[in-house]
Amino acid sequence: MRIVDMARREINAKTDIAFEYEEIKEGRKVVALRFRITKNPRADTPDPLRDDPRLARLVARLTAHGIAEEAARAIVQAHEPELVEWAASDLARRLKGKEKIENPAGWLRKAIEEDWRPQTTLFSQEQAQARENEREAERKRQEHEAKTAE
Known part of the structure; x- marks a missing residue:
């Protein structure tokens, strides 16, 4: 049921509907699934990342460097946009300059979480x-x- 659970999480997170399911078994064998589809109340709440194009661009930049979308959204919500922008730009500059960074996503996450900006x-x-x-x-x-x- 892992596949159904993955689909359920994605549908519940990204659409205006939500669903739950129940396994119908005969002995230990699953012979059917019963779905309950409802309106998703989470979809009605405003999403600042969707409403602000700058924040949406930052999420896209983080995902382009290999950070999962949910993690990127959490990072952008938890940290100031200037810090996220600086870290993404610094990583791009380093990669363009042929600096070898084995795990760009990890480097980027650490740079944001620890605020690696040059301090005066x-x-x-x-x-x-x-x-x-x-x-x-x-x-x-x-x-x-x-x-x-x-």
């Missing part, structure tokens, strides 16, 4: 702040010169 160090944050302060000081100096020149 305190030193680089201080440097960026210093550059911003210099630009602001230069802008104020130029404004002051423009006022005194008038």
Whole structure:
């Protein structure tokens, strides 16, 4: 009955109908199946992944790298889209650059779950702040010169 169970899970998850079945046996042998078909209440609930094209694209990118669709949907729902986008782009860049990644799906999942994005160090944050302060000081100096020149 594994085949019927697989079909039931897929139909119940993806359509507006749901079904259950009962095995009718004679002794240990299954001689018939009785199906009960009902309206699927889960299909009426809004699906943010279906409604948001960006999230649907992210699911498609993850499945293209070998992650199962249900796992991809769970990952996209659990993590911020920017992180998922970064990880998928980084994997594509690495594969295009001929880097050997034996299990791209595993690499991608781990990169998302552990957030492998480059982190800015305190030193680089201080440097960026210093550059911003210099630009602001230069802008104020130029404004002051423009006022005194008038």
